[in-house]
Amino acid sequence: LLLCLAASAAAQSKPAPTQDQRMEWFRHDKFGMFIHWGPYSAFAGEYKGQKVPVGTEAEWIMQRFNIPVADYRETARGMKPVKFDAEAWVALAKATGMKYLVLTAKHHDGFAMYRSTVSKYNLLDWAKFDRDPVQELSAACQKAGIRFGVYYSHREDWDHPDGFGNNWDYDRTKKNFERYLDEKSKPQLRELLSRYGPIHLVWFDRGMDTPQHTQQFIDIVHELQPNCLINGRVGDYGADLMGDYQNMNDNGMPNGGLQEDWETPQTMNTTWGYSKFDQQWKTPGEVIHRMVEIVGKGGNYLLNIGPMADGTIPSPSVATLKAVGAWMQINGESIYGTVASPLTAQPWGRSTVKGNKVFLHVFSWPADGILRVQGLTNTVKAAYPLAAPSQKLALSREGGVPLVKLPAEPLDQNDTVIALELDGAP
Ligand code: FHN
Incomplete structure (x- = not known):
């Protein structure tokens, strides 16, 4: 008992890592894989004959076609990712030269892609698929030396009656947002941070509109995993950055020189979640040029794939990632650990x-x-x-x-x- 007490006292007296210490790997690694995967992948861009237009986001299908919660939940029940292979996904990320990976543990639709005891609306309890992708990906990443992160939609939730969103009928005055935060959002974040080993990054999205709410989420992350990074979209109420680094808009670039660390999320085609209609794939050249531009301006590049509901990664993205990986094998030295270049773009x-x-x-x-x-x-x-x-x-x-x-x-x-x-x- 005395030994335990001494160990716990030592752990408590260990100073919290500084922001520079926490950011070290992120500043070096530069290139990560983003994965948007959830029940929207099962809709694949179509609901009752209506198609999500190419160029728009298929993971927003619930909102676009005002799909009633009950209907959406029915499709979610059919999520059976029998071809999901965490080690193969991580191997693909690694072969591409990516050093970190971020999975949508819960997107705006409110469905948890992991075993949640907070809400039965999750892959295991709701869809009766007896495997936990967060657990499997976390393990595969640890084995392969890839940093594992989770995307968590903390504010937006179109399934919980008090979650933010549901734009087709959302009336803030009739909602109890605090109840949603207390009974779903915060406890789910705690689950993710306490059950799956090291989580290197929590990627929040469409952030809180008050500093108070933002701080509550930051505090949970720091309490449970002091080394974990928090992206800038944890809060979204103005210019002040409360996360560890700034996110550009989707596919965006900074206007001028930035003091903070930053990252651009970009997707392989024009949607984040899978759509069978979107074949506008970026070429390896486009991906490489974009990465070089971002890294040359001091940023990180988080490149998204949208797997199908069964766990298959669309073959055009696999082909492009492999070609990028072949380039990285030879030229990775010019990406990892680099800093912003003082030279501007050149004609060549x-x-x-x-x-x-x-x-x-x-x-x-x-x-x-x-x-x-x-x-x-x-x-x-x-x-x-x-x-x-x-x-x-x-x-x-x-x-x-x-x-x-x-x-x-x-x-x-x-x-x-x-x-x-x-x-x-x-
Ligand atoms: O609304 C989301 C969108 O579905 C997707 O997840 C992207 C990825 O950066 N983030 C939001 C929009 O900025």
Whole structure:
């Protein structure tokens, strides 16, 4: 007993990690997988012959077609993800070069994709599917060295009678929002943070509109998992950032230089949840270029897949992720652990920076085979392609602008990365 008391006293006296300590992995890892998966995936973009238009969000189908709660719940009962394979999903994320993964544990529709004792409206009790995706993904991530996070819609809930939303009949004056928070939202967050081992990030969405409510959710996370990160959308009432980092709008970029850490969520096609109609897939080149732009401006990239209800990941996303992964295998050094580049966009592409190195991402190969690096005043000591580091490239200067003589052909059709070793940080 004495030993236990001493251990617990030691644990209590351990100082809480600083924000910089908590943010360390996030600042290094840069690239994560977002997964939107729930009963909306079973609708697959269609309800009684009505189709969710391509370009809009299929996970909002309940709201778009005013689907009555009872009808939506019937479809939710049919969620049988028999092909769900947590290890394969995590292996795909890893092969893509992603270092963290965030699953929708509960989206706005209110359905929990894990065994919840707070609400029977969950995959195990409601759909009688006797496996817990949060548990399986958490275990698979731990095994593979991927950081596991959960998305939790804390404010919006279209199933709970007092949850925020249900735009077709939501009348705030007739709702008891506090009751929803106390009997569902907060206890479910506690479940997620106390049953599944380390949760590295809670990704809140459509945040609270008061600092008081926002703080209550932050406090729960800090109480249960002091190392866990909280995204900026925990609160959504103005300019003050209360989470650990800022989120851009969906698919968005910052307007100017940002002081805070930030992340852009983007999806592989135009919907977050699965729609059988949306075939507007991004190409590997588009994904790589977007990632380089985000990382080159100092942000993180959270790229979303929308698996089908049975657990199958649409094959076009798998193909694109594998191609991105092949590029990351060779060029990952130019992404992980980098910081915002002081160089602006160049006619041929963009750049990322790590210590005394600048990585030049050549998206369009200059016709004369010469790369002009505008804005770089450092002395360049060496230049080589990341895909062939032993191939040293000839260097010169023209009017103060460093010039690099490129190989005859691009080494990658989407982005050939040229590393420059400098005399100091750029
Ligand atoms: O309303 C949601 C949407 O369904 C999706 O989850 C995205 C992902 O960032 N977030 C919200 C809108 O910003």
